[in-house]
Amino acid sequence: MNLAVSIQSYWQPACGPVLRRLWPLVFMLLGNLMCTQSSGAADAVASEYKVKAALLYKLTHFVEWPESSPATTTKEFGICVLGENVFGDILEPLRGRRLKGMAIKVDYYLQSNEVSQTCNLLFISQSKRAFLKDILNSVAGTAVLTISDINDFASQGGMIEFRQEKDSIGFSINLEQARRTGLTIAAPLLQMANVIGHSGG
Amino acid sequence: MTKRFQLPVLLLALLAGAPLPVMGDDDLDQFLDLNMEELLSMKVTSVSKKQQRLDESAAAIFVITSEDIQRIGATSIAEALRIAPGVQVAKMDSNKWAVSSRGFNGQFANKLLVLMDGRSIYTPSFSGVYWESQHTVMQDIDRIEVIRGPGAALWGANAVNGVINIITKSAAQTQGSYAQITAGNEDEAMVDLRYGGRLTGSIAARGYLSFAERGSSYGTELGGGAGDDWKTMQAGFRIDGKLGTGNWTLQGDIYDNDKNQIIRNQFLDPFDPANNPPNPLSPYVDLNIPDRVDSEGHNLLGRWETNLSARSVLTTQLYLDHTERDEFLLGQKQNTVDLDIQHAYTGIAGHQIIWGAGYRSLDESYRGTPSGAIPDQDSELYNLFLQDEIALLENKLRLTLGAKLERTAYSETEFQPNIKMLWLPKPGTTLWASISRAARTPSTMERRGVITTAIIPTIPLQVTVNGNDGFESEDLTAFEVGYRVQPSEATSLDIALFSNQYSNVATYEIVDLISFPNPADPFGAPLLVPTKLNFDNKMDATSQGVELVFDWYVQKGWRLQSSYSWLSIDADKDSSSSDNFADAVAENSSPEHQVTIRSIYDFSERFSFDLWVHYYDELKVTSLSNTGSISDYTSLNLRLNWRPTEALEFSVVGHNLTDGRHPEFVGETYITHTEVERSIYGQVRLTF
Numbered sequence: 084m085n086l087a088v089s090i091q092s093y094w095q096p097a098c099g100p101v102l103r104r105l106w107p108l109v110f111m112l113l114g115n116l117m118c119t120q121s122s123g124a125a126d127a128v129a130s131e132y133k134v135k136a137a138l139l140y141k142l143t144h145f146v147e148w149p150e151s152s153p154a155t156t157t158k159e160f161g162i163c164v165l166g167e168n169v170f171g172d173i174l175e176p177l178r179g180r181r182l183k184g185m186a187i188k189v190d191y192y193l194q195s196n197e198v199s200q201t202c203n204l205l206f207i208s209q210s211k212r213a214f215l216k217d218i219l220n221s222v223a224g225t226a227v228l229t230i231s232d233i234n235d236f237a238s239q240g241g242m243i244e245f246r247q248e249k250d251s252i253g254f255s256i257n258l259e260q261a262r263r264t265g266l267t268i269a270a271p272l273l274q275m276a277n278v279i280g281h282s283g284g
Numbered sequence: 285m286t287k288r289f290q291l292p293v294l295l296l297a298l299l300a301g302a303p304l305p306v307m308g309d310d311d312l313d314q315f316l317d318l319n320m321e322e323l324l325s326m327k328v329t330s331v332s333k334k335q336q337r338l339d340e341s342a343a344a345i346f347v348i349t350s351e352d353i354q355r356i357g358a359t360s361i362a363e364a365l366r367i368a369p370g371v372q373v374a375k376m377d378s379n380k381w382a383v384s385s386r387g388f389n390g391q392f393a394n395k396l397l398v399l400m401d402g403r404s405i406y407t408p409s410f411s412g413v414y415w416e417s418q419h420t421v422m423q424d425i426d427r428i429e430v431i432r433g434p435g436a437a438l439w440g441a442n443a444v445n446g447v448i449n450i451i452t453k454s455a456a457q458t459q460g461s462y463a464q465i466t467a468g469n470e471d472e473a474m475v476d477l478r479y480g481g482r483l484t485g486s487i488a489a490r491g492y493l494s495f496a497e498r499g500s501s502y503g504t505e506l507g508g509g510a511g512d513d514w515k516t517m518q519a520g521f522r523i524d525g526k527l528g529t530g531n532w533t534l535q536g537d538i539y540d541n542d543k544n545q546i547i548r549n550q551f552l553d554p555f556d557p558a559n560n561p562p563n564p565l566s567p568y569v570d571l572n573i574p575d576r577v578d579s580e581g582h583n584l585l586g587r588w589e590t591n592l593s594a595r596s597v598l599t600t601q602l603y604l605d606h607t608e609r610d611e612f613l614l615g616q617k618q619n620t621v622d623l624d625i626q627h628a629y630t631g632i633a634g635h636q637i638i639w640g641a642g643y644r645s646l647d648e649s650y651r652g653t654p655s656g657a658i659p660d661q662d663s664e665l666y667n668l669f670l671q672d673e674i675a676l677l678e679n680k681l682r683l684t685l686g687a688k689l690e691r692t693a694y695s696e697t698e699f700q701p702n703i704k705m706l707w708l709p710k711p712g713t714t715l716w717a718s719i720s721r722a723a724r725t726p727s728t729m730e731r732r733g734v735i736t737t738a739i740i741p742t743i744p745l746q747v748t749v750n751g752n753d754g755f756e757s758e759d760l761t762a763f764e765v766g767y768r769v770q771p772s773e774a775t776s777l778d779i780a781l782f783s784n785q786y787s788n789v790a791t792y793e794i795v796d797l798i799s800f801p802n803p804a805d806p807f808g809a810p811l812l813v814p815t816k817l818n819f820d821n822k823m824d825a826t827s828q829g830v831e832l833v834f835d836w837y838v839q840k841g842w843r844l845q846s847s848y849s850w851l852s853i854d855a856d857k858d859s860s861s862s863d864n865f866a867d868a869v870a871e872n873s874s875p876e877h878q879v880t881i882r883s884i885y886d887f888s889e890r891f892s893f894d895l896w897v898h899y900y901d902e903l904k905v906t907s908l909s910n911t912g913s914i915s916d917y918t919s920l921n922l923r924l925n926w927r928p929t930e931a932l933e934f935s936v937v938g939h940n941l942t943d944g945r946h947p948e949f950v951g952e953t954y955i956t957h958t959e960v961e962r963s964i965y966g967q968v969r970l971t972f
Contacts, residue, residue, distance in 0.1 A: 128591040129315070131328045137315035138323055172457065176312045194773060197840050209337065213712025214773045234679065250327045250594040275320055 134252055135245055136173045139230065142243065143182055143204060145272035149265035152226035153200040160185040161201045163227075165192045165218070166208030195221055207231040207241070215239055226264045237279050242266070246277075255279055327594045339768050342684060342704035342716035343435070344370065344780035344831060348428040350453070355884055355894045357923045357937035358422060359471050359496075359965075361450060362415040366898060367882065368430040369847035370780070370831040371446070372874045374900075374914075374949035377958040378470075378501040378512040379543040379577070381415040382906075382949050385432050385446030386784065387827050387853050387874040391907065391951035395724050395758075397435065397443035400450045401535060402624070403585050403603050406442055408646055409616055409658060411727040414609065417541060417579050418450075419518055421476045421492045423462060423969075426453040432831065433782060434722035434762050436700040437686035438638065438671055444724045444760050445784075454533075455480055455488035455524040461972045468937075468965025472513075473497045487525040494518045501958040502945045503546065510958040511574050514543035530590030538582040546956040547573045547612055551736045553654040554744035567741030572956065573612070581607035595631040599640075600624070613954060614658070615651030620644060634678075639670040646693075648728060654746070655954070658733040663693030682706040694726040695757045712770040717763075724758040730790065730819040731755055737817075737909060737953065742800070745815055749792055752818040761785045774837040783828050788821035789855065789870065791863040792908065814862075822861035825870055827853040841886035849878040865908040875901035875916075890928065896921040900948070909953040917946045933969040938962070 139162065148155045160182040164170060174189045181187070192198050195218040198205060205227050211218060212233045219240045222229065229242045236244035237257040244255045259280035261268050315323065338345055346368045358364035362381040366373045372389040374382045384393040394411035397404065398418070406413045428450050435443040459480040466474035473496070480490035496516045503510030520537035550570040552559040562568050585603035592598055605620040626640035644665040650658040671686035687701040702720030709715065729735070731751045738747040766780040796816035802808055829851040836844045851874055855867035879899040886892045898921070903914040920942045925935040940946070945959040 128327045128329050128594050133312060133315060134323055134326055134328050136312055137318065138320070140316055141320050141323060173312055194837060194840070210339070211773070213710070213770050215711075217773070247328075251325060252328055253324060272320070275324060 131252070132170050133173055135232070136170055136177075138245070138252065138254070139174075139204065139206060140177060140182075142230070142272065143228075145269040146228055146261075147267040147269075148203060148228075149226050152265070154203040154226060157201045158185055159188045159201065161188055161190060161199065161203050162206075163190045163192060163198060163202035163204065164206045164208065165195060165198060165211060167210035169208050170206075198222065200225060202227050204228045204230060207233065207236075209233055215241075223264070226266055228261070228266060243276075253277065329591050329594050329597065339776075339778075340706065340708065340714055342682070342706040342718055342766075344432040344764060344766055344782070346370075346430045346432075346778075346833065348430065350423075350426055353422055353425055353428075355892070355923060355925075356882070356896055356921065357935070357939065357965075357967075359466065359474065360415070360422075361418050361425075361428070364422075364425075364428060365430065365448070367845075367847075367880055367896070368428075369833050369849045369878070369880070370432040370829065370851075371430060372878070374903075374906075375501075375958075375960050376949045376951040377510055377545065377955055378498060379416045379514040379545070380512075380951065380955070382951065383413065383415055384874065385430070385448075386782065386829055387851050388445065388870060389874045389906075389949075390869065391949075394727060395442070395445035396448060397439050397441065397446070398448045398450070399439075401452055401533075401585065402587060402601050403583060403605060404441070404620075404622070407607065407609075407616070408618060408648060409614075409650070409728050409733070411442055411724070414579070416514070416516075416543060417539065417581065417607070417609075419494065419516060419539065420452060420520065420537070421462075421464075421478050421494055423464060423476065424452050424458055424478060424490070424492065426451045426457070432780065433718075433764050434700075434702070434720045434760060436690075436722035437688050437702040437720060438669060441665060441667070441690060441692065441725060444722045444758070452522065452535075455490045455522045458490045458522075459488065463970045463972075464967065466965055466967045468963060470499050470961060470963035471496070471965045472499050483523070487523060489521065489523040491521040492519065500544070502961055504947060504957040504959055505548070506546065506572065506956060510956055511544055511546040512958060514541065516541040530588060532586070532588045534584075534586050536582065536584040540580040541577075543577040543579065545575050545577060545611070547575045547954050548956045549953060550575075550612055551655045551739055551746070554739060554741070554746065562741060562744070568739040568744055575612045577609060577611040579607070579609040581605070593631075595629060597628045599626045599628075610651070612655065613653060614656045616658075617649045619647040634675045636673040637671070641669075642667045654736060656733065656735045658728055658751075661693075661728055661732065665692045666690070680708055690723070690725070692725045694728075694731045694755070695723065698723040698725065698757060714768040715766070717765045720762050720764075722760045722762070724760070726755045726757060740798075740813060740815070743798070745798070747813070747815050747817075749817045749819065750795075752820055755790075755819045756788050756821050758789050758821065759787045776835045778833040780831045781829070784826065786825040786827075789823040789825050789866070791820050791822040791857060791861050791866045792817045793820040793822060794862040820861075820863075822858040822863065823855055823866055823870070824858075825853060825855040825867075827851065843884045844882065845884070846881045847879070851876055851878075868905045869908055872904035872913075873906045875903060877901040890926060892923075892925045894923045894925075896923075903949065906950045907952050910950045910957075912950065914947050914949060917948075918942060919946075931971045933967075935967045935969075936964070937967065938964045
C-alpha cells in the first residue's frame, strides 16, 4: 500500500522497525504517542487558559501594590476569578506558592458584589462582559489589578487585556487606570505590551 | 482486522500523516518556569477555545452539572434528567423509565441519541435506551448536556428529538479515595467506591465499584408490592494520559444486573401440546408471572485527541460494546464496534470547520419466545459529516451550515442538513434560529421482528405485529428559534420555541383479519378481529412547544432555578391507514405542561438545604396496548446536607414527599401497572 509507505516516511528514525511494520492504525495511534519527542516550548501548542494562568502569575512580578491597601495588609496574595470559572482546576497548583512574601490564595466568585477586598488580582471572565462597566465601577476605588480577555477590556477601563494574536497571546495595558488606584507597573512589562491611555506622566 | 476498516484508516492516515511537534496539556508548573517572552511566543490552540460558550450556541441546550446531580439527590442518570426542560421522564416500574425529549415518549421511545463519554448507548433492537442499565458512580459525572431538537448534523444516528451527552470527570479530577453509602426505603442499599491515582506523572487513572439494591414499587393491579425490586453490580475504570502529541483516554465498564418484574400476560404457544388443553380461565396466557431480567454488559473505549497544529485538532475514537438482556419476552445480545474520527479546523479566517466520519459494526443475536422474536442480524452503519460556522460579522452574527450523510442496513443514505443563524446584538443577549432535517432510521424490530399482542383462544390464533421490509426512516423537519438574555448580573432567561414536522411516522397496519360470530348476537354482524399487523409509516405529525428556563442568583448561597415547558402534538394518519392506536399515543403520551422550581440554598459552608418541586401534566394515553390515563401530579423533593469536615458529608433526601404514591406511566402490555412511592434515604460520603 503506497500510502502506508508514505506515512512511515514521516516517522522519526528513533522508532524501531518493529513498530513501523505494524498494521497502520495501531502504528499511528501508538506510534504517535510513543515516538514523538516533546520538543521545545516555542514551537509547541499549549492550551489557552494554561498559558493565561501562567501569565497571570508572571505578570504579578512586575506590579507593585500600594502598602495601605487591604490586599497588602493581609498575609495572603489573592488571585480571584469572577464569573464562569474558565480555568477549571488549572489555577489550583498556585495555592500555597508564595508571591511577594505572601501565600497565594485562589478564590472564585459568581457575583461582583461578593468580590473580596483582599483580592490582589481579579480576572473577569467573558461571561461577565454584559456587566463590565458596573463591575469596573465597583472595584474602581480599590487597588486590585483587573485582567480579562474580554474584547476592548483595556479601553473600557480594565487594566490588562489578554488579546488573541495570530497563534499566540498578547496583551494591552491601560496604564492610567492602574496608576489611578495606586498600582505601579514596571517598565519591562510595558515594553512587552501594547500600552494604551499613556499620559506620559 | 477486516477490509472494512480501510477507508477510515486511510482518512486517519491522511490527517495524521504529518505530525507536528505539539506539547500536551502539561502541568502548570512547567509553564511557570518559562519567562514572559517565552509564554507570549507560545503557540496557543485556538480550536478548543472555539468550542462555543453555551449561552452563545444556536441550539436549545441545558446542562445538568455535577452539583445539580448531587443537590437533587439523583441516584440514577434517568432521575437526573427530570430537571431538564423539554425532557419527559416517567417511571414505568422500579427498574424501567420512559424518557424522551419534545414528546413521543413511550416504553420504547426511540427518537433520542444518548451518549456516555462518546459511546452510543441505545439498543438497536428498538432504537431506545434501557435506562436502568446505564450507570456509573453519580459523583464521577462531570455534567449531562441535554440538547433538545435534532442534532443530526453533528451527532450520530438517532439524534432526532434530542441528544443527551453524559460526560464523566477525567481521571485527574477524581484522584484519591471516595466512598458513598446510601440506605433508604426505596433505594434500599447502595455502595459506591472509587479510587484514583497516578500511574506516572502524566497518566492518571481511576477505578470504581458500584452496588445497589433497590426495592419494589406499588403494583396497582396487584394491590401490593409490584415484584420489581432489582440489584445492580458494576465496575469500571478510566485512564487519561498526556503523552506525545495529545491527550488520550482509555475507559471501560462491566456490569451485571438482576431486575425483577411481574409479567401481566405471558403468552403461551397454543400449538405446544404442553399448553393444551388450555386453562379455561386464561387460555394460552399465564397471568402475573414473576420474571427476572438478567442483563449484563461490558465496554471498552479509547479516544485520542491530538493537536496537529494550533488550528487543527484531530480526535479518533474506537469502542467495543457488548450487551446482553434476557427476559421472558426476548433474549438479546448485541456486539458493537464503532470507530469515529473528527477533525476541527480553524485555519481559514472566519470559519470554524468540523468534519468527520464514523463506522459502526453491529452483531445482534436474539432468543425468541411465543411472545416475541427477532432474527439474528449483522449490519453496518456509516456516516460522514461536515459543519462550517462562518462569522459573518465578528462577535455579532454567525451562520452555521452543516450536513450529515448516514447509511444503515435498514435505510437509504440519509441526507441530514441544517442551517443555523446566531445573532449577538449586545453582550449578554443571544438570538438564534435554525432549520434542520433528521431521520429516525428503522430499528431491527420494525424491519424484522415479531411481537405477539394477544391470543384468540377459540381457534387458537396469535395476534402479531410484524416487522416490515418496507418500513422506512421517520423524517423530521424542525424549525427552532431561541432567545437568551441576562437582564442583570444575577438573572438569566433562556427561551426556546420549536415547530416540528414529522412524516413517515410509525403505524401498525392491519394485514389480516378474521371474522367470527358475535357470541352476544350470533345472528348479527360477525366480529372482525385483526390477526396480523405490520409496522408501517402511514402517519404525519406536527408538534409545537416552548421551553423556558429562568435562573436567579438571589444572594450569596441562594439560587433559584425554574423552568416551564409546553408541548402540543397533532398526529394525522394517512387515509389508507388501518391503525387504531398510533395517533392517540403520539398525541397523549407526553405532558402538555411541565414545571420545575428549585431552590438551592447554603445556610453556611457546612449546611445546605435544597427544595425541588416538579409538576407533570396528565397523560391521556401512554401505550398502544393499554387505555387509561395518568393523572397529573406534583412532587415535592427535599435534601438536607451537612458537611462537618472537608472529607465527610451526610445527607437526607426525600423524593415524592407530598403523596404516598402515584402512577407515572403505563408501559406496553406485558408489565404490570405500578406506582412510584415516597422515597427517603440517608447518605454518607467520605473523601480520603
